[in-house]
Amino acid sequence: MSVDNSRARPSTHPVRVRGRDDLAGDGAGARKADGDLSARPVRRRPKNRRAQIAAAAANAFGSLGYHGVSMEDIAGGLGISSAALYRHYPSKYALFQEESLRVGQAMAESVRLPAEAQSWNPQQRLREILESLSAVTVANRASVTLVRWEGRYLEPADREIRAEQQTAVLDALEEQLAAYSPDLGNGDRKVLAISVLSTITSIADHHAALPTKALVALLVSTCFALADTTLPAPVDIPPAPPVEIPESFKHELLLRKGVELFHARGYPNVSVEDIATAAGLSAASAVYRFYRGKSDLLTAAFRRAAERVSSAIGPAVASAAGPREALDSLVEQYVAGSFAERELTFVYYTEFQHVPAEERAALRNVQRLSVDEWARLVRQVRPDLSAPQARFLVHAAFALVVDLGRSFGTVAIASQQRVTLLMQTVLYGRPTES
Known part of the structure; x- marks a missing residue:
């Protein structure tokens, strides 16, 4: 998989705010050595300090x-x-909790229709x-990663x-999708509602x-292109049996088990x-024969996933008749x-920040090149789009x-055929032939 997973944070510079020790004087102004009053104005703590703290915390948590x-x-x-920070928030968790639920509530309130919408x-x-x-998601882009x-x-x-907030958003989407396309079955509405919410909130990922x-x-x-999609009938295809890893391939087994636990x-x-x-394995020391630690294991998994996506681009383009x-x-x-x-698909989005910094830089380069190549092909199909x-x-x-996968797992209503069609619809801007 390939995503610019450094977390979406608008490019901001740290806000320099003067602390209490920086304030001048005793309220009447600082005195010069000769006793005259200084002309410097008194610096006061900004009234929006709490909002500044919340914004800075959201950026930090997201990154x-x-x-x-x-x-x-x-x-x-x-x-x-x-x-000074602890005067506003008693703990890191208090900051995290407040901002997470604030954004979740803003999203839930955004899908409430005004009274005049009845007509x-x-x-x-x-x-x-x-x-x-x-609009709410864009305005809170720095914090949407939290939710x-x-x-x-x-x-x-x-x-x-938080689950109740999410349910309120999805229920509102399902209700309006049902009115917009009355022939949609219950399962199809759920799939489309998840797809719509995923599309909007995906701006937090890059x-x-x-x-x-x-x-x-x-x-x-x-x-709207997703809402207009006619999904093929779900096909209940049993998941493939897990591949047995030979005893001699302990590094592969550790990789799989580590990712499962991280997930x-x-x-x-x-x-x-x-x-x-x-x-x-009988002892943790046995792991160190294959990996320097769990971050090394995580890096190996991410590198393999990124290379799998990037290495597919050249052959696909070379063997295709067109974009x-x-x-x-x-x-x-x-x-x-x-x-x-x-x-791994889920862990790739949630745990990227735990990869060592030097490895993150290399992985980001692979990711960005992959995204750019996909985007180049999209623009060849849709020349009306900007880069x-x-x-x-x-x-x-x-x-x-990844959002359909974590919502439905291997349930048939999110089968590969359906997810493929929805992914194509996002890229092409209209339903494709199934």
Whole structure:
């Protein structure tokens, strides 16, 4: 898989805020040595300090993950002391919880139609919630990563609130999709609602930039293309039996077990001892014969996934009659690979920040080249798109696969044929022939 997974954060510079120790004087102004009053104005703590802290924390959590950020990191980014930060928030978790639930609530409120919408036709109502949800997501892009990928670190009561917010958004989308396309079955509505939400929130997964108005228009038009898609009948294909790894290939077994544990618990909550036990090794020291540590294991998994996607591009282009055929081939390979390694597909989005910095840089280069090549093919099929628009669509198509996978697993309503069609629809902007 290939995604610019450095986490979507608008390019911002740390905000320099003067701390309490920087304030001049005792309220009447600092005195010069000769006793005269200084002309310097009194510097006061900004009234929006709490909002500044929340924004800085969202950027930090999104870039480095909840476990990769300390209160000192956040304070340093703002140019204030840790003590000043603790006056506003008692803990890192309080910051994380408040911002996660705030954004979740903003998204839930965005899909509530105004009273006058009762007189609108189904297309107008669907457009209203798509535009509103897109606008809120764009406005909170720096924080949407928290609700997409970091929710597992919320405490149980807060996870329940977050789940209710997500359900409110999906229920509203399903309701409007049902009115817009009355023939949609219940399973199809669920698949399309997840696809629409994934497309909109995928902007949190990368750094591509577009003006707000143009970005909202692109997201809404792509969502309407998804809403117009006629899905093929679901086919219940049993999952392929797991491949048995020979005893002599312990490094492969460790790789698989490590990724499974990272998927189930989150990377920070998995130890080398856990991986050794899952692989049937008697001691953690046995892991170090193959990997320097769990971050080395994670890097190996990511490198293999990135190379799998990047290495497919050349042969697909060389053997295709044109860009559309090449893209279709790449889409089919991407979906098949993601279905074969669902856990890695999810972990790739959630745990990238735990790869060592030097490896992250190399992986990002591979990822960006892959995205650029996909975007180049998309523009050959759709010359009306700009390069940034094409990159947004490629990222949205990648995100759709992982979001459908984590929502439905191997359930037939999200079969490979259906996911392939939806991915093509995101890229081509209209339903394709099934």
